[in-house]
Amino acid sequence: MIDFSEEQLERYSRHILLHDVGVEGQEKLLQARVLIVGAGGLGCPIGLYLAAAGVGTIGIVDSDTVDLSNLQRQIAHFTKDIGMSKVESAKEKMLAINPELTVITHQVHLQASNIREIIRGYDFVLDGTDNFPTKFLVNDACVMENIPLSHGGILRFDGQTMTIVPGRSTCYRCTFKAPPPPDAVPTCSQAGVLGAVAGMLGTIQAAEALKYITGVGTLLTDTLLTFNAKTMDFRKIKLHRQANCPICGEKPTITELFDAEQAACDLKCSF
Amino acid sequence: MTKADAVKDCRHVGCPMNMVYAKVALSKLQSGQILELILDDGPPINNVPGSVQKEGHTILEKNRLDDGAWQLLIKKA
Amino acid sequence: MQITINGTLENITETPLSIARLLEIREVESPEMVSVQLNGTIVERAHYGEATVSDNDEVDFLYFMGGGSH
Numbered sequence: 258m259i260d261f262s263e264e265q266l267e268r269y270s271r272h273i274l275l276h277d278v279g280v281e282g283q284e285k286l287l288q289a290r291v292l293i294v295g296a297g298g299l300g301c302p303i304g305l306y307l308a309a310a311g312v313g314t315i316g317i318v319d320s321d322t323v324d325l326s327n328l329q330r331q332i333a334h335f336t337k338d339i340g341m342s343k344v345e346s347a348k349e350k351m352l353a354i355n356p357e358l359t360v361i362t363h364q365v366h367l368q369a370s371n372i373r374e375i376i377r378g379y380d381f382v383l384d385g386t387d388n389f390p391t392k393f394l395v396n397d398a399c400v401m402e403n404i405p406l407s408h409g410g411i412l413r414f415d416g417q418t419m420t421i422v423p424g425r426s427t428c429y430r431c432t433f434k435a436p437p438p439p440d441a442v443p444t445c446s447q448a449g450v451l452g453a454v455a456g457m458l459g460t461i462q463a464a465e466a467l468k469y470i471t472g473v474g475t476l477l478t479d480t481l482l483t484f485n486a487k488t489m490d491f492r493k494i495k496l497h498r499q500a501n502c503p504i505c506g507e508k509p510t511i512t513e514l515f516d517a518e519q520a521a522c523d524l525k526c527s528f
Numbered sequence: 529m530t531k532a533d534a535v536k537d538c539r540h541v542g543c544p545m546n547m548v549y550a551k552v553a554l555s556k557l558q559s560g561q562i563l564e565l566i567l568d569d570g571p572p573i574n575n576v577p578g579s580v581q582k583e584g585h586t587i588l589e590k591n592r593l594d595d596g597a598w599q600l601l602i603k604k605a
Numbered sequence: 606m607q608i609t610i611n612g613t614l615e616n617i618t619e620t621p622l623s624i625a626r627l628l629e630i631r632e633v634e635s636p637e638m639v640s641v642q643l644n645g646t647i648v649e650r651a652h653y654g655e656a657t658v659s660d661n662d663e664v665d666f667l668y669f670m671g672g673g674s675h
Contacts, residue, residue: 266548266552274547279551412668441638442669494612
């Protein structure tokens with residue numbers, strides 16, 4: 258058992274007071290290792306909340322640098338950070354909130370060749386990536402490495418998320434099968450996103466990670482939570498494991514990871 | 529008088545930190561063991577016993593001390 | 606016939622009704638960006654033409670949503 262310092266007791270008092278979390282739950286958080294994929298619209302609120310919550314080791318993956326157009330929603334990055342690597346900028350803010358954490362930065366482009374090595378050893382992965390090939394890659398790698406995952410996606414005024422516990426619940430590929438053809442994906446200039454929608458969805462994902470680690474409540478497994486910020490309608494759609502899923506089904510056909518084709522616009526410009 | 533297995537003095541500790549200390553102290557005990565918790569008069573004695581009971585523990589005794597503080601004997605659930 | 610689309614009960618007169626036609630009726634702009642769940646099973650994209658919707662079926666349009674990082 259951890260001997261909490263006076264400072265820790267005060268910092269985490271609102272967690273410790275929660276009947277479902279308590280001292281034991283906070284200990285689990287401090288001992289947990291969580292990986293955030295993407296330090297953008299979703300990864301920023303996820304990172305800040307997990308840091309504030311005292312998740313002991315937080316990894317963060319992103320190969321990009323901060324751009325002026327990011328600041329409307331990527332709340333860990335400040336105007337002074339333009340040009341800085343996103344993972345370093347996020348790390349700085351996370352440690353400013355909670356200096357006792359270990360933040361591991363991975364300034365790389367996630368690929369089939371490096372993803373399994375990067376995610377291995379983490380207890381939970383949060384997907385905050387902006388493109389479909391990477392979303393499928395993260396899903397497949399987490400299924401292969403048996404690491405629970407929170408999927409997140411936002412577009413315009415909408416958000417969606419689901420939590421995947423490999424072997425126990427439906428995976429992203431069960432429902433979405435394969436990345437849409439690159440030419441069907443709305444181009445960056447056409448789409449946009451309400452900044453606060455990123456915060457809404459990222460915060461839900463962070464809550465799922467905290468719930469998983471502490472064992473509190475019911476996860477969004479076998480469930481797609483969607484919302485529309487224009488109407489503030491939230492909907493939970495029941496999903497089912499698909500026996501023919503190529504990665505988590507009865508006879509998986511994906512036995513090795515691969516890099517799918519990516520829409521040109523996904524590579525650089527923003528959703 | 530019932531003998532306590534651990535004592536936590538929360539004199540001059542306000543809400544909700546007194547409850548935090550109580551929870552930490554209780555977490556170190558085994559089920560059935562007893563914590564002696566000292567609380568200030570006022571909001572602490574008015575609030576903490578209810579919170580302790582909500583967590584499933586039993587309050588065996590509640591005694592006023594000479595200095596005006598309160599002594600609670602709590603049996604861990 | 607009555608079918609539940611995205612959680613809402615709707616009356617649709619056209620029968621037989623394929624998934625492809627339903628996507629048209631509902632004016633889904635880019636069907637490539639939707640995954641269709643029919644009574645709990647994801648319909649293969651290649652089968653949208655043949656797969657038909659019957660009375661009391663439950664259909665969900667599950668949209669691809671990609672944003673997040675950049």
